[in-house]
Amino acid sequence: xxxxxxxxxxxxxxxxxxxxxxxxxxxxxxxxxxxxxxxxxxxxxxxxxxxxxxxxxxxxxxxxxxxxxxxxxxxxxxxxxxxxxxxxxxxxxxxxxxxxxxxxxxxxxxxxxxxxxxxxxxxxxxxxxxxxxxxxxxxxxxxxxxxxxxxxxxxxxxxxxxxxxxxxxxxxxxxxxxxxxxxxxxxxxxxxxxxxxxxxxxxxxxxxxxxxxxxxxxxxxxxxxxxxxxxxxxxxxxxxxxxxxxxxxxxxxxxxxxxxxxxxxxxxxxxxxxxxxxxxxxxxxxxxxxxxxxxxxxxxxxxxxxxxxxxxxxxxxxxxxxxxxxxxxxxxxxxxxxxxxxxxxxxxxxxxxxxxxxxxxxxxxxxxxxxxxxxxxxxxxxxxxxxxxxxxxxxxxxxxxxxxxxxxxxxxxxxxxxxxxxxxxxxxxxxxxxxxxxxxxxxxxxxxxxxxxxxxxxxxxxxxxxxxxxxxxxxxxxxxxxxxxxxxxxxxxxxxxxxx
Numbered sequence: 055x056x057x058x059x060x061x062x063x064x065x066x067x068x069x070x071x072x073x074x075x076x077x078x079x080x081x082x083x084x085x086x087x088x089x090x091x092x093x094x095x096x097x098x099x100x101x102x103x104x105x106x107x108x109x110x111x112x113x114x115x116x117x118x119x120x121x122x123x124x125x126x127x128x129x130x131x132x133x134x135x136x137x138x139x140x141x142x143x144x145x146x147x148x149x150x151x152x153x154x155x156x157x158x159x160x161x162x163x164x165x166x167x168x169x170x171x172x173x174x175x176x177x178x179x180x181x182x183x184x185x186x187x188x189x190x191x192x193x194x195x196x197x198x199x200x201x202x203x204x205x206x207x208x209x210x211x212x213x214x215x216x217x218x219x220x221x222x223x224x225x226x227x228x229x230x231x232x233x234x235x236x237x238x239x240x241x242x243x244x245x246x247x248x249x250x251x252x253x254x255x256x257x258x259x260x261x262x263x264x265x266x267x268x269x270x271x272x273x274x275x276x277x278x279x280x281x282x283x284x285x286x287x288x289x290x291x292x293x294x295x296x297x298x299x300x301x302x303x304x305x306x307x308x309x310x311x312x313x314x315x316x317x318x319x320x321x322x323x324x325x326x327x328x329x330x331x332x333x334x335x336x337x338x339x340x341x342x343x344x345x346x347x348x349x350x351x352x353x354x355x356x357x358x359x360x361x362x363x364x365x366x367x368x369x370x371x372x373x374x375x376x377x378x379x380x381x382x383x384x385x386x387x388x389x390x391x392x393x394x395x396x397x398x399x400x401x402x403x404x405x406x407x408x409x410x411x412x413x414x415x416x417x418x419x420x421x422x423x424x425x426x427x428x429x430x431x432x433x434x435x436x437x438x439x440x441x442x443x444x445x446x447x448x449x450x451x452x453x454x455x456x457x458x459x460x461x462x463x464x465x466x467x468x469x470x471x472x473x474x475x476x477x478x479x480x481x482x483x484x485x486x487x488x489x490x491x492x493x494x495x496x497x498x499x500x501x502x503x504x505x506x507x508x509x510x511x512x513x514x515x516x517x518x519x520x521x522x523x524x525x526x527x528x529x530x531x532x533x534x535x536x537x538x539x540x541x542x543x544x545x546x547x548x549x550x551x552x553x554x
Contacts, residue, residue: 055125059135062118066142070335072106074293081299084285092169100162107157111150119143134332137520141337151200160193164465171463172286178453180434187462188430191423194467207424211468215344217522224471228414230537238544239407242395245552250391255379259304262312265375270320274507276327287460288315290322295334298323314355321354322347328515343523344469348476349483356406357484362389366499390551397445399454407544408445410477415440416470479527481540486531
């Protein structure tokens, strides 16, 4: 058995190497690649994706799994080997259902579509992106059919990001959240609005980048095994545990964009950097799920980065970097300003009270697209209608509406709900870590984030994908997915800020 395990690991290492090479090309496409290279890059990605898929679904791996899986009972259930067999087996059985030719076609289409999306977004020209999105939606329907029968056509797509979660489960979660979050927004709207005008002054871009890099370095992002660059839409990628990249974007007249975007992505990155090196180059060397991943980015961005104690430490440094823009702004005023609640057009800039409403909108549209209830050409108007209904604001341009997110151009239908799940999980983890480390926020005020990072390393990061998301959550918190901690967090936070 030892011999076969070693052979399986070697085969999976080769698949991981190919996927990491694909990630390098994808990162370059979004950061430094010249626009004229799209056709070449899409072919390169298509070829490598096909080769990686063929290797991952090879008869060699299949035979090794057939031999090893029946013997897994002889291993410690939570050992690396036992968990590797479980995850590798699950992945193999999913991947063999998808033809390599389809994987190549999907990768090429998504690569070209991302370039089309970037151009369309820059020009606020949805018709330019329309044929690409129609192709992607049609292909995602085809993809789902590889896994028929299913309870809902969305289930196979959701499972790619959140293993084991069903569409019906997700609808139930959103039904639980929708009413309380809408009520909270109404309560806040009835109170005098806080001032955040100091956040929209002219902040030089290079100074913003320098400060953001200083912040994420103090939080624990390892610059010896990572870097930050600019992209049209912030993201995190990695080419192994030792090379994790983040990107951000900068708006000279809106300070939170770069700063909180960098903190958000560093949360993802510190998760990847914290995976146990023993899991390197295997299917376990990644997050448990996208929901768990988003819990890390949302925890650092919001529960830490928008806390009063965080800014006890960082506000003097920020004021030193921008003395004119922040002259006379005290800690309480700054804290209220960065937590201002106001329905807005852009998801990544949305406050915590309204953020999940943006996700519900996208989730509903994805369901209707896959079910064939709406057509892609109708999305801009539907977007405006849903924004009016959910948030009371309407985008004047498609760049601020249906074109604002990169995910659909990447073929990532099923991804958006994980942001809301991440919010819920982050609050559950937050309650637990504060029980385990009394006075944790006071450590932030002293510029010490090692206690929180160390707790996350021990309880979440090091495990990688060894445990399924709900299994990991129960292991850490003693509870399954629960919206109550998140709703408590929001209610307590905004009652203090808005005085209700």
